[in-house]
Amino acid sequence: MDPxxxxxxxxxxxxxxxxxxxxxxxxxxxxxxxxxxxAVAELVGERGGVVSVSFGSKRASRAHSLAxxxxxxxxxxxxxxxxxxxxxxxxxxxxxANLNETGDVPPAKNAASKRANxxxxxxxxxxxxxxxxxxSTGYAQKAEMSTEAYEDFVWNAVNxxxxxxxxxxxxxxxxxxxxxxxxxxxxxxxxVTMSVAGNPARNDADDNNMxxxxxxxxxxxxxxxxxxxxxxxxxxxxxxxxxxxxxxEGGEVVEHExxxxxxxxxxxxxxxxxxxxxxxxxxxxxxxIDRFTYNMLFDEKMGDTVHMDMSEDSRIEVDGExxxxxxxxxxxxxxxx
Amino acid sequence: MDPxxxxxxxxxxxxxxxxxxxxxxxxxxxxxxxxxxxAVAELVGERGGVVSVSFGSKRASRAHSLAxxxxxxxxxxxxxxxxxxxxxxxxxxxxxANLNETGDVPPAKNAASKRANxxxxxxxxxxxxxxxxxxSTGYAQKAEMSTEAYEDFVWNAVNxxxxxxxxxxxxxxxxxxxxxxxxxxxxxxxxVTMSVAGNPARNDADDNNMxxxxxxxxxxxxxxxxxxxxxxxxxxxxxxxxxxxxxxEGGEVVEHExxxxxxxxxxxxxxxxxxxxxxxxxxxxxxxIDRFTYNMLFDEKMGDTVHMDMSEDSRIEVDGExxxxxxxxxxxxxxxx
Numbered sequence: 303m304d305p306x307x308x309x310x311x312x313x314x315x316x317x318x319x320x321x322x323x324x325x326x327x328x329x330x331x332x333x334x335x336x337x338x339x340x341a342v343a344e345l346v347g348e349r350g351g352v353v354s355v356s357f358g359s360k361r362a363s364r365a366h367s368l369a370x371x372x373x374x375x376x377x378x379x380x381x382x383x384x385x386x387x388x389x390x391x392x393x394x395x396x397x398x399a400n401l402n403e404t405g406d407v408p409p410a411k412n413a414a415s416k417r418a419n420x421x422x423x424x425x426x427x428x429x430x431x432x433x434x435x436x437x438s439t440g441y442a443q444k445a446e447m448s449t450e451a452y453e454d455f456v457w458n459a460v461n462x463x464x465x466x467x468x469x470x471x472x473x474x475x476x477x478x479x480x481x482x483x484x485x486x487x488x489x490x491x492x493x494v495t496m497s498v499a500g501n502p503a504r505n506d507a508d509d510n511n512m513x514x515x516x517x518x519x520x521x522x523x524x525x526x527x528x529x530x531x532x533x534x535x536x537x538x539x540x541x542x543x544x545x546x547x548x549x550x551e552g553g554e555v556v557e558h559e560x561x562x563x564x565x566x567x568x569x570x571x572x573x574x575x576x577x578x579x580x581x582x583x584x585x586x587x588x589x590x591i592d593r594f595t596y597n598m599l600f601d602e603k604m605g606d607t608v609h610m611d612m613s614e615d616s617r618i619e620v621d622g623e624x625x626x627x628x629x630x631x632x633x634x635x636x637x638x639x
Numbered sequence: 640m641d642p643x644x645x646x647x648x649x650x651x652x653x654x655x656x657x658x659x660x661x662x663x664x665x666x667x668x669x670x671x672x673x674x675x676x677x678a679v680a681e682l683v684g685e686r687g688g689v690v691s692v693s694f695g696s697k698r699a700s701r702a703h704s705l706a707x708x709x710x711x712x713x714x715x716x717x718x719x720x721x722x723x724x725x726x727x728x729x730x731x732x733x734x735x736a737n738l739n740e741t742g743d744v745p746p747a748k749n750a751a752s753k754r755a756n757x758x759x760x761x762x763x764x765x766x767x768x769x770x771x772x773x774x775s776t777g778y779a780q781k782a783e784m785s786t787e788a789y790e791d792f793v794w795n796a797v798n799x800x801x802x803x804x805x806x807x808x809x810x811x812x813x814x815x816x817x818x819x820x821x822x823x824x825x826x827x828x829x830x831v832t833m834s835v836a837g838n839p840a841r842n843d844a845d846d847n848n849m850x851x852x853x854x855x856x857x858x859x860x861x862x863x864x865x866x867x868x869x870x871x872x873x874x875x876x877x878x879x880x881x882x883x884x885x886x887x888e889g890g891e892v893v894e895h896e897x898x899x900x901x902x903x904x905x906x907x908x909x910x911x912x913x914x915x916x917x918x919x920x921x922x923x924x925x926x927x928i929d930r931f932t933y934n935m936l937f938d939e940k941m942g943d944t945v946h947m948d949m950s951e952d953s954r955i956e957v958d959g960e961x962x963x964x965x966x967x968x969x970x971x972x973x974x975x976x
Contacts, residue, residue, distance in 0.1 A: 326717050329699070333670050336696055343699035347706030352755075354718040355700070356693030359673055362666070362680035363692070369684030380663050381691040384721035418689075 323350030335436030397436030494528035515588025648678035660687030672773030734773030828868035852925025
């Protein structure tokens with residue numbers, strides 16, 4: 303077994319979930335991830351935990367969804383609910399061979415299943431849970447990478463000294479936490495300002511997502527103003543929307559455009575009141591995530607991004623002081639050079 | 640998909656488990672059986688049932704068992720218990736690629752896991768449950784057959800008109816049910832007599848095992864006398880014991896011998912008081928099971944066997960009347976010819 307798989311398991315079991323003797327640990331994984339699942343099960347055993355391993359089947363899920371009516375699909379899954387309510391910890395391992403396996407299930411049926419799954423999700427969030435990624439062929443293809451290169455990418459992003467990461471990121475938390483105003487400037491197209499006064503900054507390291515590596519806070523409603531160009535694709539309903547440009551006034555998007563699939567962006571913004579507002583300011587700090595892979599679990603922690611890319615000529619200002627310039631933070635070597 | 644897989648699913652969902660609208664259906668399967676699992680999930684959806692599909696991992700189970708101590712392994716799996724208690728029906732599909740995957744787990748650890756699993760088994764037996772077989776490579780190899788030949792074997796034994804089977808078998812039930820004494824004679828080496836007075840005869844067709852195809856009853860304790868030669872291998876602790884010969888007196892085995900691994904037979908008989916007694920008289924009636932495959936799910940329903948093979952010169956007598964001669968029942972064409 304690749305030694306990086308055992309390292310990955312240790313990060314999940316010890317760092318993220320903190321499995322202890324007597325814990326009931328549910329592992330929900332894709333069949334492709336059996337090696338990582340074996341390593342997790344072994345470590346749970348060493349820690350004195352009980353384990354319940356189950357691989358899902360997207361093909362079976364699709365077949366059931368196509369055959370069942372919406373009423374059936376909206377029925378609560380009492381089995382899954384009971385199981386996750388009984389679990390102290392849940393380890394979820396994504397990674398399929400074909401990411402489009404359930405792509406032809408009608409949206410109304412997906413919506414019904416999602417409603418039925420709500421209580422299960424809540425039970426899951428109520429446990430010590432961690433979501434991670436197996437470097438499967440399907441996700442490698444989505445990332446436009448060879449499987450071996452994608453393995454390197456995933457394990458470089460996951461297998462690290464997370465105590466050191468948390469400590470490093472804490473320096474940004476300390477800058478953002480007491481801050482009033484944050485301004486983000488990138489090239490000519492992005493210049494946006496918002497208040498974060500009173501909102502705590504969070505340090506995401508070895509927590510519920512693995513890889514982690516993000517510092518995030520929330521803007522004060524109504525305070526966001528300026529314009530943003532997203533130079534990475536925005537994925538809406540599984541489709542790419544390119545060169546998204548948003549103009550904010552009084553916290554709301556008042557202008558928008560895109561060079562491809564603009565109508566998807568329009569319909570997203572018109573979903574409800576909240577859809578026009580910025581919910582989170584997240585600053586990616588995992589520099590081993592050095593490329594966009596069409597996978598939010600990684601993309602949002604991409605180094606030197608603000609859930610949008612920072613170009614070479616960029617800066618983040620906190621209360622008028624520059625805290626990041628061209629990708630280097632004020633607390634890092636090389637700042638201002 | 641092979642059309643026999645859809646037939647197999649229909650037998651499981653409709654004939655055996657009788658899935659109805661609103662049923663919570665747990666499918667616990669080996670990953671190799673995904674095609675059958677997909678067909679089952681589809682049919683459960685058509686019937687209006689909720690489904691929870693999970694594939695197990697023998698490798699993960701082995702890794703956990705080797706790493707955990709006995710105390711951990713003896714801890715109740717509250718997750719599995721909660722899940723199966725919430726299930727109205729459970730479909731279990733066996734079929735691995737390597738039947739020895741957990742073969743190197745120490746017996747004491749297996750025993751601890753078995754104890755921990757007791758309540759889960761009871762919850763499972765309390766549901767509409769069915770256990771069946773996927774024609775996997777591992778089981779084909781165990782049966783000493785090619786995978787394609789084993790597929791034919793499994794689906795011939797499973798895919799049939801089970802109402803007609805039940806009706807046919809009912810004729811033997813009617814003979815055994817009111818009977819006092821049963822005598823089984825085969826060649827020179829088997830001649831055993833037992834009372835079945837007061838014990839009902841059961842008709843196993845499309846019930847909890849698929850394939851089914853057996854009529855069984857229980858002998859009165861102390862009544863079994865005579866001798867039996869098992870001309871098929873008896874499997875004890877995963878090892879073959881050959882040419883087992885037992886002599887019964889007053890319901891107990893008083894003499895035993897075997898040509899290979901006799902010491903395993905000896906230790907089995909010395910386990911406890913009950914180990915020396917015959918618990919069940921089962922008569923296999925599924926003639927599509929025409930060979931021994933080292934798999935009790937099939938072997939015990941093998942046509943013309945009494946959980947031991949009937950040779951060409953054999954008979955079953957009920958209260959002194961011959962009801963089966965050389966493999967043909969009294970209610971079948973060709974009897975006595």
